[in-house]
Amino acid sequence: LLATKRQQQQHDEEALSNSSPPASSSWASTSSSSCLPGSGDTDRAPLLPCKMADDEKVDRLDVSDDTAHQISVDPWYQVGFVLTTGVNSAYVLGYSGSIMVPLGWIGGTCGLILAAAISMYANALLGRLHEIGGKRHIRYRDLAGHIYGRKMYALTWALQYINLFMINTGFIILAGQALKAIYVLFRDDGLLKLPYCIALSGFVCALFAFGIPYLSALRIWLGFSTVFSLIYIVIAFVLSLRDGITAPAKDYSIPGSESTRVFTTIGAVANLVFAYNTGMLPEIQATIRPPVVKNMEKALWFQFTVGSLPLYAVTFMGYWAYGSSTSSYLLNSVHGPAWIKVVANLSAFLQTVIALHIFASPMYEYLDTRFGSGHGGPFAIHNVVFRVGVRGGYLAVNTLVAAMLPFLGDFMSLTGALSTFPLTFVLANHMYLMVKGPKLSAFQKGWHWLNVVGFSLLSVTAAAAALRLIILDSSTYHLFADM
Numbered sequence: 001l002l003a004t005k006r007q008q009q010q011h012d013e014e015a016l017s018n019s020s021p022p023a024s025s026s027w028a029s030t031s032s033s034s035c036l037p038g039s040g041d042t043d044r045a046p047l048l049p050c051k052m053a054d055d056e057k058v059d060r061l062d063v064s065d066d067t068a069h070q071i072s073v074d075p076w077y078q079v080g081f082v083l084t085t086g087v088n089s090a091y092v093l094g095y096s097g098s099i100m101v102p103l104g105w106i107g108g109t110c111g112l113i114l115a116a117a118i119s120m121y122a123n124a125l126l127g128r129l130h131e132i133g134g135k136r137h138i139r140y141r142d143l144a145g146h147i148y149g150r151k152m153y154a155l156t157w158a159l160q161y162i163n164l165f166m167i168n169t170g171f172i173i174l175a176g177q178a179l180k181a182i183y184v185l186f187r188d189d190g191l192l193k194l195p196y197c198i199a200l201s202g203f204v205c206a207l208f209a210f211g212i213p214y215l216s217a218l219r220i221w222l223g224f225s226t227v228f229s230l231i232y233i234v235i236a237f238v239l240s241l242r243d244g245i246t247a248p249a250k251d252y253s254i255p256g257s258e259s260t261r262v263f264t265t266i267g268a269v270a271n272l273v274f275a276y277n278t279g280m281l282p283e284i285q286a287t288i289r290p291p292v293v294k295n296m297e298k299a300l301w302f303q304f305t306v307g308s309l310p311l312y313a314v315t316f317m318g319y320w321a322y323g324s325s326t327s328s329y330l331l332n333s334v335h336g337p338a339w340i341k342v343v344a345n346l347s348a349f350l351q352t353v354i355a356l357h358i359f360a361s362p363m364y365e366y367l368d369t370r371f372g373s374g375h376g377g378p379f380a381i382h383n384v385v386f387r388v389g390v391r392g393g394y395l396a397v398n399t400l401v402a403a404m405l406p407f408l409g410d411f412m413s414l415t416g417a418l419s420t421f422p423l424t425f426v427l428a429n430h431m432y433l434m435v436k437g438p439k440l441s442a443f444q445k446g447w448h449w450l451n452v453v454g455f456s457l458l459s460v461t462a463a464a465a466a467l468r469l470i471i472l473d474s475s476t477y478h479l480f481a482d483m
Contacts, residue, residue: 071138073216074287076295076302081222082215082287082358083299084307086278088229089355090174090348092311093236095275096318097328102261102268104254108319112312115272119424120304122451126281126428127296132435138286139362140279144427147434156427163279163419164359165398170415171356172395172402175201177329178349185338193482195403201349202399208353209391213378214368215361216287221354228351232331233310235344237317239334244321251323266465269458270417275311276304277424283362364391404479405470414470417462425455 100108130137137143140160145153176198183192212218244250254261278284288295318330327333331344367390376383429451433440440448 071136071216071286072289072292075289076298078219078222079284079288079296080299080302080307081226082218082284083278083303085222085225085229085351085355086358087276087303087307088233088310089171090178090232090352091170091275092233092314093174093318093330093348094328095271095311095315096322096330097326098271099268099275100315100319101324101326102254102264105252105319107265108268109316111269111272112275112315116276116304116308119273119276120300122425122428123277123281123300124297125432126424127285127300128293129428129431129435130282130285130292130296136286136292138282139365140282140423143282143431147431156423159419159422160279161363163415163423164362166415166419167279167359168356168395168398169402171352171359172198172201172205172399173406174329175205175349175352175356176402176406178331178345178352181329181331181345182342182349185341190482194406195480195482198403198406199399201352202395202402205353205356205399206392206395209357209360209364209395210384210387212357213383213387214365215284215358217378218354218357221357225351225354228347228354229310231347232344232351233314235336235340235347236314236330236334239336239340240314240317240321240330243333243335244317247321250321251325252319253324255324263465263468266462267469270414270421270462270466273420273424274415276308277420278359279420279423280359280362281424283365360391360394363394367391367394406481414463414466417459417466421455421459421462426452426459429455 099111103111129143132143133146137146141153141157144156176194179197179200180192180194183197212221254264256264285292285296288299314330318326318333322333325333331341331348334341364387368387371390372386373382429448433445433448433452436444
């Protein structure tokens with residue numbers, strides 16, 4: 001049997017070497033040992049390699065190319081809106097307090113611009129690795145498994161789903177905060193507590209997940225998401241501008257003692273990384289039409305140029321208006337007519353429901369592919385019942401954790417430290433080194449190794465700072481706290 005398997009592998013490699021990579025539906029990588037220069041390479045960036053170094057020494061991982069979700073169907077601008085939806089989610093309402101307050105004007109402004117440039121570069125590297133070995137790698141873990149082998153496949157999977165679980169937990173907290181903010185505008189009697197609002201938010205997110213079978217099916221909902229984002233960003237911007245004009249002199253000094261500032265600065269750096277990155281770029285790129293590298297780069301340029309402008313506007317305006325007293329949820333700081341604040345908070349709530357579905361889609365894809373029936377349309381009764389049970393259970397766990405530990409800023413910091421740093425910066429640079437191999441100059445190798453080592457150290461440091469914040473908040477607030 002072993003000899004037969006080896007013969008079959010050799011046969012597959014020979015067949016693959018005589019053909020160009022498929023244009024649309026090939027998924028995870030398996031046993032091919034070179035980056036083949038076929039006609040499918042025409043959209044590959046010129047710096048991409050044509051051969052992996054020491055490929056025969058890697059423990060090749062055979063992964064299934066089956067999926068229950070759609071791939072290769074979305075235009076680049078739809079993928080651009082998916083990325084922009086993540087960047088301009090309701091998380092932006094917290095960046096004035098979680099980034100600008102700890103870093104100040106100079107540190108915060110330079111940090112946002114520098115983080116955008118570094119994130120664009122790292123995501124472009126990762127996007128160029130989407131097609132290697134003659135196949136598309138539409139799951140992050142599949143790409144890591146192709147380059148490193150079985151152990152990194154498992155580690156990457158664990159890191160990614162920790163990252164996405166924590167992001168989704170933060171989204172449910174955000175949605176709960178928006179609902180409570182609406183209630184407090186009319187009745188500040190303390191009857192409707194934050195855990196109740198979080199539970200309601202989780203229920204609504206589950207209802208939305210039942211009706212949207214896969215990421216490409218969002219389509220029109222991405223348009224709604226953009227409208228909702230613009231509503232709460234414009235309202236927060238205008239009301240902050242009005243408050244800033246009429247307010248007395250603001251205090252922009254960085255609060256806290258020297259030791260406290262060290263930890264809050266590190267946490268803010270993790271938030272900078274969190275602001276721009278998804279931790280699931282290969283899964284998003286899987287939905288894009290060929291040529292997948294060129295189209296993905298278009299989507300990334302859209303995200304980091306036009307798509308990031310609303311983030312800058314509301315972050316800088318919020319900090320200018322309120323200084324170091326800026327709330328971790330900007331709509332709690334603004335003053336204005338109640339109905340306008342209701343519209344803003346309701347828009348933030350609805351946009352959060354849509355954004356959560358994006359970041360939960362890799363888990364949904366795994367569950368649907370691994371445990372789903374595999375037959376019938378996405379709205380067949382048995383498939384809908386399956387989504388209700390499986391996705392409902394996943395979001396129930398998310399909602400429970402969100403209600404128990406509703407420390408939003410801490411979640412952003414810890415997520416950036418434990419998962420976003422390794423997935424976006426450490427792995428992207430090291431995988432590029434592995435694939436490019438000896439063709440890189442000494443300077444290029446040194447640059448990529450500097451990124452690998454530097455972001456690894458920063459990841460460990462930021463994780464320690466975030467854990468310290470969680471411990472402090474846990475001592476201040478009890479479980480299921482009404483914050």
